[in-house]
Amino acid sequence: xxxxxxxxxxxxxxxxxxxxxxxxxxxxxxxxxxxxxxxxxxxxxxxxxxxxxxxxxxxxxxxxxxxxxxxxxxxxxxxxxxxxxxxxxxxxxxxxxxxxxxxxxxxxxxxxxxxxxxxxxxxxxxxxxxxxxxxxxxxxxxxxxxxxxxxxxxxxxxxxxxxxxxxxxxxxxxxxxxxxxxxxxxxxxx
Numbered sequence: 001x002x003x004x005x006x007x008x009x010x011x012x013x014x015x016x017x018x019x020x021x022x023x024x025x026x027x028x029x030x031x032x033x034x035x036x037x038x039x040x041x042x043x044x045x046x047x048x049x050x051x052x053x054x055x056x057x058x059x060x061x062x063x064x065x066x067x068x069x070x071x072x073x074x075x076x077x078x079x080x081x082x083x084x085x086x087x088x089x090x091x092x093x094x095x096x097x098x099x100x101x102x103x104x105x106x107x108x109x110x111x112x113x114x115x116x117x118x119x120x121x122x123x124x125x126x127x128x129x130x131x132x133x134x135x136x137x138x139x140x141x142x143x144x145x146x147x148x149x150x151x152x153x154x155x156x157x158x159x160x161x162x163x164x165x166x167x168x169x170x171x172x173x174x175x176x177x178x179x180x181x182x183x184x185x186x187x188x189x190x
Contacts, residue, residue, distance in 0.1 A: 072102035092124035107168040119145030137171040158185040
């Protein structure tokens with residue numbers, strides 16, 4: 001239960017000599033966030049972490065100082081010489097560990113010469129029910145090797161911060177094309 005979890009968190013803070021009142025988890029919803037954002041004289045600064053909707057809400061409603069982190073459209077590039085075992089672990093962790101954070105993976109860029117390895121690279125994502133929005137080449141490599149219900153033809157999704165169990169895959173010819181794609185579609189956040 002959340003009450004039991006709260007007790008453990010407070011005990012952990014006390015054991016480290018930290019006043020448990022120094023940290024508070026607000027209830028979900030705009031009402032509690034709105035109250036926090038208007039706590040002039042009580043709150044020194046708020047650093048919102050989340051999607052564009054949260055950032056916009058904070059920007060429009062804060063009467064206290066805010067450090068805005070911005071949205072993140074995050075890419076990972078799997079190069080011709082990439083280690084498949086490490087790549088699988090990195091891609092799965094970057095996409096599925098915490099999908100709702102601004103530094104979660106949104107688009108996997110894969111070198112055209114590694115398309116044969118794409119099913120193996122993405123296999124752990126299927127276990128997590130990650131929906132893949134793949135360009136034509138990536139779709140061909142994944143069709144029959146990834147659950148059909150989780151495969152979608154990419155439709156100009158490269159500027160999408162998913163914050164969900166969804167990810168784009170775009171095929172590139174080399175590192176320069178990957179960098180150009182990131183420069184055009186990345187947010188510069190992560």
